[in-house]
Structure formats: C-alpha cells, structure tokens
Amino acid sequence: MENRLRELRAVNGWSQAELADRLEVSRQTINAIEKGRYDPSLPLAFKIADVFSDRIENIFHPEGAPTAETIKS
C-alpha cells in the first residue's frame, strides 16, 4: 500500500510524535507507515482518516493504482 501520510502530516505542521499522540500509537508506528513498511489495521486507518478529516481511499491506495485525486483530475 502507498499512502499520503507524510504529505498530510506536513500540511498540518505536525511532527511524527504529535501525530502519534493524536492517534494514540507509538512514533515508530507512524514512521513505519510513512515508509510503507507497515500497513495499518482497519481501525487505525479509520482513525487516521478521521484525524485528517479525509476519506481512507484518499490517504491509502494500492501500489501503482490511481489515487482518488488523480481520477478526479
């Protein structure tokens, strides 16, 4: 899975530790998701979407697949 976590985090001006606090996970978990080393569980993915007030499919998408935003444009 690919994701826009780093990009969305930068837009909000949050550090990995700040985002980890909001999601109640460890900073290493955020780092692993951003590096694509770990795909979050469904509950965590929903939580991430909630924190960024966005839809899951706008944040996570299969590798190589067009993103929801690409399709729109």
Next chain:
Amino acid sequence: MSSVRETSIKLWGGVCPDGSDKDRREMSRYLRQFVPAMVAYAMALVVAILLVGDEPSGLRRLVILLPAIPIAWVAVVVLSSIRRADDYLRQLQLQAIAYGFAVAMVGLVVSGLLATVDLQYRATPWIVYSLAMSTWAIAGGYLRFRDN
C-alpha cells in the same frame, strides 16, 4: 501520587526522548515494573544460592526454585507490555520473541540429542537460556532501531 507518576515518566520516559507521549508513558510503566522484578530476581538468586549451600539435601534443595518467582513476575510484565502495545510494536515484539524461541528450540534439540549419547552438562540449560534471551534482546533492539 500523580507527581510520583509524572516524575517517573520524566525519569524513565527519557529513554525515548523523540517518542510520543504514549511512548514515554509506556516506557516509564514498563521500566517501573521490569527493573524491580529483575532486582528481585538477582536478590532471590543470591539468597537461594547462600541458603542452599554446598551440599543441599531434602527439602532444602527446593530453595533453589526461589528465583523462579520473580522470573514469573518478569514474564507477566513482558506479556502485559505486549498486550498494551499498538499493532505494529506488538508485531515487532512477537517477531523478536520468535527469533529467541527458535534459538531456544534448536538449543534444546541439540542438548537433547547430546544427552542420548551421554553428553550432558549441568550448564546446558543456562547456555540455551542465555542464547535465547540474548537473541530476543538483540532482535528486539535491532527491529526497533531500524524504525528510528
């Protein structure tokens, strides 16, 4: 009571300075439980060895089992820490334990095979134990370090 907890978080939580609040709270809680358990183990080991003496007999020999109690406490601390961890950290911890378990199993099979040809050493269980624990610690450290 809360100031004791906050001081403890500052003290132990300093182990992961760039972590989230959850990381610091968890590290503090883990070390607050793990360190006393290990100290109790070390003390129980010394007391047991002193009490058993050079030539123990009868029920006195059972005193050597004294350190098993704090070791069970350590196991409870580690298991509850794994239960509290988030999905990803739990995955890393279980991976590290799996490496340690594999080393323990191979070590026990080797020692079992050697025992069938009368090659038994008193230190064998301790060697297997040390190798398995070291593997677990090194694997755990490496897996966590990799994500920093």
